[in-house]
Amino acid sequence: MRPMHAPRSLRFPSIEGLRAFEAVARLGSFERASEELHITASAVSKRVAALEEHLDTALLVRSGRSLSLTAAGKEYLEQVRAALELLAAVPLHRRGPAARTRLRVCAPPTFARQILVPHLQDYTEAHPDVDLEVVLSIPYLDPGTMQADVQVRHGDATAAGGTLLMDDVVTPMASPALLGRLPPLRTPADLLGAPLLRTPLEPWAPWWAAAGLRAPEPTQGPKLVDLGLLLEAAVSGQGIALARPTLARHWLASGALVPLFALTARPSHHYYLMPHAHNGAAAEFAQWLHSVCARVVQEAAALLPAADVSSGKP
Numbered sequence: 001m002r003p004m005h006a007p008r009s010l011r012f013p014s015i016e017g018l019r020a021f022e023a024v025a026r027l028g029s030f031e032r033a034s035e036e037l038h039i040t041a042s043a044v045s046k047r048v049a050a051l052e053e054h055l056d057t058a059l060l061v062r063s064g065r066s067l068s069l070t071a072a073g074k075e076y077l078e079q080v081r082a083a084l085e086l087l088a089a090v091p092l093h094r095r096g097p098a099a100r101t102r103l104r105v106c107a108p109p110t111f112a113r114q115i116l117v118p119h120l121q122d123y124t125e126a127h128p129d130v131d132l133e134v135v136l137s138i139p140y141l142d143p144g145t146m147q148a149d150v151q152v153r154h155g156d157a158t159a160a161g162g163t164l165l166m167d168d169v170v171t172p173m174a175s176p177a178l179l180g181r182l183p184p185l186r187t188p189a190d191l192l193g194a195p196l197l198r199t200p201l202e203p204w205a206p207w208w209a210a211a212g213l214r215a216p217e218p219t220q221g222p223k224l225v226d227l228g229l230l231l232e233a234a235v236s237g238q239g240i241a242l243a244r245p246t247l248a249r250h251w252l253a254s255g256a257l258v259p260l261f262a263l264t265a266r267p268s269h270h271y272y273l274m275p276h277a278h279n280g281a282a283a284e285f286a287q288w289l290h291s292v293c294a295r296v297v298q299e300a301a302a303l304l305p306a307a308d309v310s311s312g313k314p
Contacts, residue, residue, distance in 0.1 A: 011054070013051050013054050013055070014047075014050070014051070014054075015087070016047055017047045017048065017050055017051035017054070018051065018080050018083070018084060019037065019084065020033060020037065020044045020047035020048050020051070021047075021048050021051055021059060021076075021077070021080060022077065022080050022081060022084060023036055023037055023044070024044060024048055024060070024067065025060075025069055025073065025077050028067060029041075029065075029067060030042075030044045030045050030048075030067075048060065055076075057070075057072050057076075058070050058072065058073070059072060059073035059076060059077075060073055100129055100130065100131045101129060101130050101131065101280070101281045102130075102131045102133070102149075103130050103131065103132050103133070103149050103150070103281045103282065103285060104133045104135065104147070104148040104149050104150075105132065105133070105134050105135070105148060105149065105150045105151075105152070105285065106134075106135050106136070106137050106148035106150070106151045106152065107134065107135075107136065107137065107151075107152035108136070108137050108152065108153070108154045108227075108271070109136045109137075109138075109226060109227075109228055110226065110227040110228035110231075110247055111152055111154070111247070111271055112134060112136055112152075113228060114228070114246075114247045114248075114249070114250075115246065115247070115292065115293065115296055116134065116152075116289070116292075117134070119292045120132075120134075122288075122292075123285065123288050126288075127281070127284070130281050130285075132285075135148065137151075137152075137153070149276060149277065149281070149282045149285075150273065150274075150276050150282050150285050150286055150289075151273065151274040151276070152165065152271055152272070152273060152274075152289075153271070153272055153273075153274060154201065154269050154270070154271055154272075155269050155270075155272070156269065156270075157270055157272035160272065160274065161274075161275060162272035162273055162274050162275070163272055163273045163275075164270055164271075164272050165270070165271045165272055165273055165289065165290065165293045166246060166270065166271050166293045166296065166297055167266075167270075167297065168244050168246055168266070168267055168270060168271070168297075169244065169245065169264035169265065169266060169267070170202060170206065170207055170242050170243060170244055170264065170265055170266075170267045171207070171242070171243070171245065171259050171260070171261065171263065171264045171265075171304065172191060172207065172240050172241070172242055172243075172259070172260045172261065173234060173240070173241055173243050173248060173252070173257045173258060173259050173260060174234060174237075174239075174240040174241070174257065174258060174260060175234060175235055175236070175237045175256060175257060175258070176255065176256075176258055177237040178195075178234075178237040178238075178239070178240070179258065181237075182194055185260055188207075188211035188212075188213060188261060188263065189211075189213060191240065191260075192213070192215055194239075194240055195220075195221065195238070195239040195240065196218040196221075196239055196240050196242075197218070197221065197224065197230055197233055197234060197238065197239035197240060197241045197242075198217060198218040198219075198221060198223055198224070199223065199224045199225060199226070199227065199230050200223065200225065201225065201226070201227055201230075201269065202227060202230065202241075202242055202243065202244075202267060202268070202269075203217055203242075203268050204217055204218065204242050205217065205268065206265040206266060206267060206268055207242055207263070207264075207265040209265070210263060210264070210265035211263055211265075221238075221239060227243070227244075227247060228247075230243065231243055231247060231248055231251065231257070234257060235251055235256050235257060240260070241257075243257075244267065244300075245259070245300035245301070245303055245304055246293075246296050246297060246300040248300075249296070249299055249300050249303060252300075252303040252304075253303060259303075259304055259305060261305070262304070262305040262306070264304070271293075273286055273289070273290075
């Protein structure tokens with residue numbers, strides 16, 4: 001097929017001008033046309049005026065706030081509508097769904113439930129083009145088997161080559177119901193005779209050392225291999241938990257859990273981010289998560305007894 005060449009004397013009007021004219025003629029005002037076209041009424045008026053200048057023909061009769069078509073405008077409108085319908089029928093002119101970026105985030109269960117998910121709406125509202133998927137890692141399974149764009153892990157950040165997310169502390173906490181059944185706990189040494197909850201994910205050793213006590217890990221009671229389960233057990237009065245205020249914020253705020261001392265210690269393990277892409281959705285999510293964790297640490301510190309909670313000293 002031989003290419004069609006337009007005569008040199010032929011000058012096409014702009015598509016924007018044609019659309020503006022058709023919308024004004026159909027809706028009867030610049031204001032209504034502006035709402036449909038998502039531009040100002042002034043811009044609509046200028047586009048129609050430019051079209052009339054291009055054609056050297058008046059298309060509208062402007063009388064105050066009312067508009068009507070001239071005889072030439074009525075005839076031209078039918079031609080414009082037919083042309084716009086033809087253009088709209090071209091498949092390449094139809095805009096497909098907006099491209100979305102897939103982002104898979106993997107995090108430990110309690111971190112995901114207590115820190116990530118409660119703040120997730122802020123991220124999704126700010127990034128509507130990101131198709132976010134959150135999956136949970138399982139303690140003691142090889143985290144390297146989890147395929148994700150952003151990975152939050154719990155352990156030794158330095159050994160794994162990760163970036164620390166939160167400079168956490170741990171402190172003993174218990175439910176008021178349990179404390180009502182126990183003798184007064186006035187000093188850290190009083191805990192040695194109290195029911196202590198245990199988990200390999202949060203050993204008591206760092207806090208014993210901060211308290212100047214030589215004490216072993218608890219050996220009695222069920223072993224909870226999940227920090228969320230540890231907190232739930234403490235809330236239900238089953239024992240005293242060595243826990244992170246960052247994970248226990250809403251229970252501390254409601255009074256369901258009570259910190260027993262002003263003494264805190266740095267935990268054996270920390271939440272950290274594994275290396276990820278330096279740009280794109282992964283980098284933006286990581287930056288957002290760092291800001292969330294910083295706010296969470298501040299909120300948690302405000303729920304502890306007035307003391308130097310960052311130094312680990314009573």
